[in-house]
Amino acid sequence: MSYLDYGTGSRIADSKAPQGPIAERWDRRRFTAKLVNPANRRKHTVIVVGTGLAGASAGATLAEQGYRVLQFCYQDSPRRAHSIAAQGGINAAKNYRNDGDSVHRLFYDTVKGGDFRARESNVHRLAEISVQIIDQCVAQGVPFAREYGGLLDTRSFGGVQVSRTFYARGQTGQQLLLGAYQALSRQIAAGTVEMHPRTEMLDLVVVDGRARGIVARDLVSGEIGTYMADAVVLASGGYGNVFYLSTNAMNSNATAVWRAHRRGAYFANPCFTQIHPTCIPRTGTHQSKLTLMSESLRNDGRIWVPKKAGDPRAAVDIPEDERDYYLERIYPSFGNLVPRDIASRAAKNVCDEGRGVGPGGQGVYLDFADAIARLGRDKVAEQYGNLFEMYERITAENPYEVPMRIYPAVHYTMGGLWVDYDLQTTVPGLFAIGEANFSDHGANRLGASALMQGLADGYFVLPATVNDYLAGAPAVGDADASHPAAVAALDETRERLARLLAVQGDRTPDSFHREIGELMWEYCGMARTEVGLRKALQRIPEIRAEFWRRIKVPGTGAEFNQALEKANRVVDYLELAELMCLDALHRSESCGGHFREESRTPEGEAERKDDEFSYAAAWEFTAPGQAPLLHKEDLVFEYVHPTRRSYT
Amino acid sequence: MKLTLRVWRQKNADAPGAMAAYEVDGVSPDMSFLEMLDTLNEDLIVQGEDPVAFDHDCREGICGACSLVINGDAHGPERTTACQLHMRSFRDGDTIDVEPWRAAAFPVVRDLVVDRTALDRIIQSGGYVTAPTGSAPDAHAVAVPKPDADHAFVHAECIGCGACVAACPNGSASLFTAAKVNHLNVLPQGAPERESRVLDMVAQMDAEGFGGCTLAGECATACPKGIPLQAITTMNKEWLRAARTSKR
Numbered sequence: 001m002s003y004l005d006y007g008t009g010s011r012i013a014d015s016k017a018p019q020g021p022i023a024e025r026w027d028r029r030r031f032t033a034k035l036v037n038p039a040n041r042r043k044h045t046v047i048v049v050g051t052g053l054a055g056a057s058a059g060a061t062l063a064e065q066g067y068r069v070l071q072f073c074y075q076d077s078p079r080r081a082h083s084i085a086a087q088g089g090i091n092a093a094k095n096y097r098n099d100g101d102s103v104h105r106l107f108y109d110t111v112k113g114g115d116f117r118a119r120e121s122n123v124h125r126l127a128e129i130s131v132q133i134i135d136q137c138v139a140q141g142v143p144f145a146r147e148y149g150g151l152l153d154t155r156s157f158g159g160v161q162v163s164r165t166f167y168a169r170g171q172t173g174q175q176l177l178l179g180a181y182q183a184l185s186r187q188i189a190a191g192t193v194e195m196h197p198r199t200e201m202l203d204l205v206v207v208d209g210r211a212r213g214i215v216a217r218d219l220v221s222g223e224i225g226t227y228m229a230d231a232v233v234l235a236s237g238g239y240g241n242v243f244y245l246s247t248n249a250m251n252s253n254a255t256a257v258w259r260a261h262r263r264g265a266y267f268a269n270p271c272f273t274q275i276h277p278t279c280i281p282r283t284g285t286h287q288s289k290l291t292l293m294s295e296s297l298r299n300d301g302r303i304w305v306p307k308k309a310g311d312p313r314a315a316v317d318i319p320e321d322e323r324d325y326y327l328e329r330i331y332p333s334f335g336n337l338v339p340r341d342i343a344s345r346a347a348k349n350v351c352d353e354g355r356g357v358g359p360g361g362q363g364v365y366l367d368f369a370d371a372i373a374r375l376g377r378d379k380v381a382e383q384y385g386n387l388f389e390m391y392e393r394i395t396a397e398n399p400y401e402v403p404m405r406i407y408p409a410v411h412y413t414m415g416g417l418w419v420d421y422d423l424q425t426t427v428p429g430l431f432a433i434g435e436a437n438f439s440d441h442g443a444n445r446l447g448a449s450a451l452m453q454g455l456a457d458g459y460f461v462l463p464a465t466v467n468d469y470l471a472g473a474p475a476v477g478d479a480d481a482s483h484p485a486a487v488a489a490l491d492e493t494r495e496r497l498a499r500l501l502a503v504q505g506d507r508t509p510d511s512f513h514r515e516i517g518e519l520m521w522e523y524c525g526m527a528r529t530e531v532g533l534r535k536a537l538q539r540i541p542e543i544r545a546e547f548w549r550r551i552k553v554p555g556t557g558a559e560f561n562q563a564l565e566k567a568n569r570v571v572d573y574l575e576l577a578e579l580m581c582l583d584a585l586h587r588s589e590s591c592g593g594h595f596r597e598e599s600r601t602p603e604g605e606a607e608r609k610d611d612e613f614s615y616a617a618a619w620e621f622t623a624p625g626q627a628p629l630l631h632k633e634d635l636v637f638e639y640v641h642p643t644r645r646s647y648t
Numbered sequence: 649m650k651l652t653l654r655v656w657r658q659k660n661a662d663a664p665g666a667m668a669a670y671e672v673d674g675v676s677p678d679m680s681f682l683e684m685l686d687t688l689n690e691d692l693i694v695q696g697e698d699p700v701a702f703d704h705d706c707r708e709g710i711c712g713a714c715s716l717v718i719n720g721d722a723h724g725p726e727r728t729t730a731c732q733l734h735m736r737s738f739r740d741g742d743t744i745d746v747e748p749w750r751a752a753a754f755p756v757v758r759d760l761v762v763d764r765t766a767l768d769r770i771i772q773s774g775g776y777v778t779a780p781t782g783s784a785p786d787a788h789a790v791a792v793p794k795p796d797a798d799h800a801f802v803h804a805e806c807i808g809c810g811a812c813v814a815a816c817p818n819g820s821a822s823l824f825t826a827a828k829v830n831h832l833n834v835l836p837q838g839a840p841e842r843e844s845r846v847l848d849m850v851a852q853m854d855a856e857g858f859g860g861c862t863l864a865g866e867c868a869t870a871c872p873k874g875i876p877l878q879a880i881t882t883m884n885k886e887w888l889r890a891a892r893t894s895k896r
């Protein structure tokens with residue numbers, strides 16, 4: 001049977017969201033959640049994989065509640081998780097500006113921004129919790145930007161008409177993560193969190209149908225071991241690095257979620273990828289990653305290309321009336337602040353018309369001349385100084401003098417492990433939080449909402465729902481590392497790494513990563529077609545076969561070996577890529593970041609097909625190389641009626 | 649461009665290390681320093697040799713993972729991280745030395761990778777505000793004067809890379825520690841633990857085997873985030889004040 005002949009399994013009838021008025025659901029859930037007696041909590045161990053915003057906040061909070069936490073990250077320090085790189089800001093419905101914001105408006109904006117492919121109950125909860133996040137972070141000493149009166153400053157992000165984004169210059173993720181890292185550090189010092197840096201999860205241990213531990217490799221000694229617990233939380237981030245070039249950190253990877261998927265956790269909407277419109281264009285084949293220029297720049301920068309295709313003149317020599325400020329022209333009410341998917345496609349369109357700028361015509365201008373004239377250079381520097389510096393360092397061009405050149409790049413994955421309202425996956429006792437899950441952003445994430453979601457999950461949602469699970473979980477201590485399921489997972493992992501080392505072929509792990517990445521960008525990137533996706537689905541198994549014939553990993557498994565780490569991650573990309581393409585092929589509508597050329601409005605915008613596709617696609621793993629099984633979770637919209645998303 | 653690299657190779661913490669020379673050809677000025685190392689490693693792997701191990705992740709100058717001493721300077725000739733250093737800062741035919749951070753408190757893990765967990769332990773000793781989740785008042789309950797907020801931010805920008813330690817002739821972590829003390833001690837939220845914080849962090853720094861500070865100033869010159877040397881003076885004042893008034 002071919003991989004494309006996937007079967008359809010039972011519908012997911014119950015996402016466990018409580019009934020009743022949406023604004024009361026989270027309260028209700030918290031009230032009905034069972035509690036674990038504080039004295040008993042220290043008898044429970046929870047594994048948290050990841051120390052980004054989601055993982056660090058969850059680990060710290062669970063430890064504060066009295067649980068014993070085993071925490072893992074692959075970096076040398078928990079403070080270096082990829083969340084550190086987030087630039088622009090974090091949303092919260094504080095309405096400190098009195099500009100008409102509210103929990104309901106944030107909820108509405110997020111459901112609409114996600115093109116009606118997210119679960120209403122979850123999104124509403126996210127909007128409710130957003131206000132507490134800001135309070136929590138300020139209490140930790142996070143130095144958000146402030147006005148002269150000493151109160152917090154905010155700015156605007158794409159897809160909204162209020163100013164609700166809190167920020168710390170261009171380093172919001174860094175400051176929020178350091179807050180969570182410091183809270184985690186306090187627990188490490190207190191002995192409630194046992195931190196395992198430079199330790200990578202390579203498999204999930206499932207005992208009697210429940211997640212009971214992980215297999216992980218000490219990246220320094222190479223030793224592979226089993227860690228057991230009463231529940232496992234994956235906060236391992238997104239999988240954008242399937243595309244090789246992305247704005248993600250170099251070592252961000254899909255292994256934790258993919259291995260969990262292979263052990264029974266459904267993978268939802270894998271094809272929902274966010275392509276961010278404002279990244280620095282690539283310069284050559286040596287390129288190892290792409291650098292984001294924060295969306296906040298669209299507050300003051302104006303995007304344009306020459307009106308004439310192939311215009312050879314420098315930007316400054318092109319007079320005002322020969323410039324096309326195409327976002328302002330096509331979307332007058334949102335202008336440069338349209339959502340990301342729309343801005344990215346518009347950039348692609350003008351470049352496809354031959355109006356792109358810079359090398360290869362793969363770029364558009366983001367121009368600050370007006371802002372500098374209006375606000376002065378100092379004010380602009382205060383707001384965006386570090387981004388301008390970064391841009392200049394990479395391109396050797398000064399954006400105070402000449403417009404930036406930007407182009408879309410892979411940035412974020414809305415898809416991820418399917419979770420219910422409690423953030424629990426389909427494997428009991430396995431939870432997924434932050435970018436690792438699929439829950440809140442539908443088919444397109446609004447800017448400054450990932451930080452909000454990661455912290456909402458980690459500080460507030462998971463600690464409440466894990467309680468409920470642990471209160472009803474089987475007795476502690478009935479599964480230790482000698483359990484046959486744990487031994488089997490350990491053996492399989494050892495075998496996989498041994499196989500990688502044994503091939504001794506002639507191609508590097510990076511060369512395969514690059515190959516699969518280019519294929520995905522071409523066929524499963526900004527625009528997707530049935531023909532292209534079928535081509536990719538044919539090609540991926542071939543690349544996989546070649547990988548196992550020709551991969552070369554020097555050294556041994558019993559030492560610090562970065563080539564081995566990389567090769568093992570590529571193994572999982574080569575499988576996940578296939579599922580992403582299948583998901584993209586099956587969803588023959590366009591929605592949010594998923595643009596199927598075949599499904600567009602006469603104006604060229606994404607055309608949803610609500611009759612057919614108003615569901616989350618949750619894929620069940622069957623067997624290696626075999627077609628997966630599709631489970632649909634129907635999406636019900638009681639509060640925000642799906643309409644054609646309009647930003648004009 | 650064609651370059652000669654002399655790179656520190658060391659198999660593990662216990663093995664002896666030595667410099668090894670490599671030729672790298674086809675280097676483009678647009679490459680970052682780490683991308684240049686990538687091309688070397690691609691060649692080494694195909695030849696069946698162990699690639700050069702180095703720490704890196706964000707490659708945007710914010711995670712603090714990259715940690716190379718380039719021609720004797722922590723992070724190399726520009727005031728930035730090694731990942732943001734571009735090859736246009738070098739010339740065709742150059743010979744470039746690449747070494748790990750060298751400090752008593754940073755043992756080598758492999759090649760250019762060192763163990764910096766001592767920095768984490770300094771934070772664990774007091775570099776936080778005790779604010780358990782759920783206990784926070786409204787964010788606007790306390791206004792923070794903008795100059796204080798800005799002072800906190802400037803010091804909170806530290807990325808924990810350890811270049812300050814690597815650059816210091818004494819291997820001191822004073823700038824790192826001072827950055828956190830300055831960030832938290834100036835804020836109203838950090839006030840209740842102001843004294844214990846500085847006393848505990850300084851004690852931990854000493855216990856980790858970092859050297860003493862003689863205000864040589866190399867740290868602030870090497871710091872890719874421009875944490876000012878003044879931070880250390882402020883920390884010392886905080887420490888004296890705390891030592892005098894501490895109830896311990």
Ligand SMILES: Cc1cc2nc3c(=O)[nH]c(=O)nc-3n(C[C@H](O)[C@H](O)[C@H](O)COP(=O)(O)OP(=O)(O)OC[C@H]3O[C@@H](n4cnc5c(N)ncnc54)[C@H](O)[C@@H]3O)c2cc1C
Pocket residue numbers: 049050051052053054055072073074075078080081082083084085086087088089090172173199200201202235236237238247248249252253255256292294411412433434435436447448449450451452454
């Ligand atoms: C350049 C950039 C800028 C951004 N700016 C913004 C912004 O302004 N606003 C916004 O809201 N969002 C922004 N985002 C998105 C946001 O930063 C991320 O979605 C979010 O930080 C993800 O957090 P996380 O906790 O889920 O995972 P991450 O921060 O990715 O952390 C993953 C953690 O898991 C660990 N890990 C992964 N796999 C394993 C394994 N197998 N074993 C052990 N440990 C493992 C890692 O070590 C790490 O600690 C930005 C993203 C990028 C790339």
Ligand code: FES
Pocket residue numbers: 703704705706707708709710711712713714729730731732
């Ligand atoms: S790799 Fe993150 S700072 Fe250099």
